[in-house]
Amino acid sequence: MPPQAFLQATFLNSATKATVTHKVTAWGAGHEYLLLKDSVLQRILLPLSANDTTIFLISFDTKIDTISFIHQTIQKFASMESGFYFEYKLQSIDYTHNQIDSILITDSLVTKKWNENIKLYLSPFAVGGN
Amino acid sequence: MRILNFTFLLLLLAAISYGQGEPQKKVKPKRTDNYIRMRGVRLGMDITRPFQDLWTKGNRYGSEFSADLEMWPNWFSVFESGYEVMKIKTNYIDFTGQGSYSHIGFDYNFLQAENKNDKDVLFFGLRYGFALAHQKVTQYWVDSYWGPVTGQFGNQNYFAHWGEFLVGIKGEIFHNFYMGWTVRGKVKFNHKNLWMPPVYFIPGYGKAEKGFTMDFTYSIYYNIPWDFRKKKGLKETSLEKDKLPSDLNPAKKK
Numbered sequence: 001m002p003p004q005a006f007l008q009a010t011f012l013n014s015a016t017k018a019t020v021t022h023k024v025t026a027w028g029a030g031h032e033y034l035l036l037k038d039s040v041l042q043r044i045l046l047p048l049s050a051n052d053t054t055i056f057l058i059s060f061d062t063k064i065d066t067i068s069f070i071h072q073t074i075q076k077f078a079s080m081e082s083g084f085y086f087e088y089k090l091q092s093i094d095y096t097h098n099q100i101d102s103i104l105i106t107d108s109l110v111t112k113k114w115n116e117n118i119k120l121y122l123s124p125f126a127v128g129g130n
Numbered sequence: 131m132r133i134l135n136f137t138f139l140l141l142l143l144a145a146i147s148y149g150q151g152e153p154q155k156k157v158k159p160k161r162t163d164n165y166i167r168m169r170g171v172r173l174g175m176d177i178t179r180p181f182q183d184l185w186t187k188g189n190r191y192g193s194e195f196s197a198d199l200e201m202w203p204n205w206f207s208v209f210e211s212g213y214e215v216m217k218i219k220t221n222y223i224d225f226t227g228q229g230s231y232s233h234i235g236f237d238y239n240f241l242q243a244e245n246k247n248d249k250d251v252l253f254f255g256l257r258y259g260f261a262l263a264h265q266k267v268t269q270y271w272v273d274s275y276w277g278p279v280t281g282q283f284g285n286q287n288y289f290a291h292w293g294e295f296l297v298g299i300k301g302e303i304f305h306n307f308y309m310g311w312t313v314r315g316k317v318k319f320n321h322k323n324l325w326m327p328p329v330y331f332i333p334g335y336g337k338a339e340k341g342f343t344m345d346f347t348y349s350i351y352y353n354i355p356w357d358f359r360k361k362k363g364l365k366e367t368s369l370e371k372d373k374l375p376s377d378l379n380p381a382k383k384k
Binding site: 002004028031033035047049050054075077080081082083084085086 | 188218220222223225270271272274275276279281326327328330
């Protein structure tokens with residue numbers, strides 16, 4: 001099984017800057033399968049696509065935001081048994097402001113070693129937030 | 131890795147200096163009558179090459195032929211050449227690497243002849259090996275939430291070279307027919323770097339990512355009984371006959 005690179009996003013309260021937990025449902029734009037359904041999380045792992053732009057829709061309780069990641073895709077060789085995988089370099093992020101207040105890129109390299117790539121600052125009025 | 135390279139260079143230098151030192155001293159060999167002699171060229175085929183997939187990962191097979199010739203008493207120059215293929219097919223990749231390779235070097239025999247017809251040799255050898263090869267990925271598959279991504283890489287050519295040190299034996303099983311094995315250590319010198327995918331397999335050497343590999347060969351040989359150095363050989367033979375004990379010397383028995 002080849003390694004997989006995931007973009008890791010941490011949820012924070014935009015007022016207190018503290019990490020928060022939310023009930024999240026997420027799916028890829030135009031994708032019929034949900035990535036997450038009503039999962040209560042403090043951070044989320046998002047698989048980017050091999051294209052230059054990956055769009056996710058994330059539902060925080062009842063409010064849905066769209067996040068577009070514009071990235072460079074870098075093909076990597078894992079081994080001759082497991083073949084290839086992709087890593088990414090984030091170039092910019094566009095998003096709606098229904099629940100998201102702002103997004104900060106903390107590490108633009110999305111690699112097989114999962115670490116925090118972005119901070120998602122959420123408006124504090126979200127129901128269910130801590 | 132550096133130690134292995136250094137060891138190989140030391141062995142090579144020692145062998146070269148030994149070969150060069152001998153004529154300068156002009157010391158005649160002590161056992162002129164005990165040398166194991168081989169007239170003509172000995173041709174061989176390594177019978178392990180087609181079955182390498184039994185002990186290596188992936189479907190690896192090939193063929194190898196050799197020729198060796200006595201240059202000086204106990205010193206044999208050797209040329210080995212072959213072709214190898216490595217195929218790997220998994221759920222994620224369909225890969226083929228293949229190419230030709232050659233070894234050039236020498237063997238030094240340690241055994242003495244107990245009688246004139248002894249042909250068995252126990253030897254130490256050094257080789258310089260090089261390969262011209264190419265690889266391709268017929269198809270690869272990357273699974274993700276967004277669906278599978280497929281692609282391919284066409285033929286990529288590369289060169290590699292390495293050094294080998296070995297020990298082995300060759301025994302005469304029938305008149306002019308031999309069998310023998312070698313155990314080899316191989317030290318990679320260099321190979322061309324490919325961007326993607328990297329060079330995976332070097333024919334005649336093994337996995338490219340390794341700086342040192344071990345190998346085993348088992349070959350059959352035929353000594354062509356044609357002495358193209360006949361004039362020189364006859365002269366040496368007559369000299370050697372004079373030095374043989376009477377019970378081994380047919381000329382003196384008469």
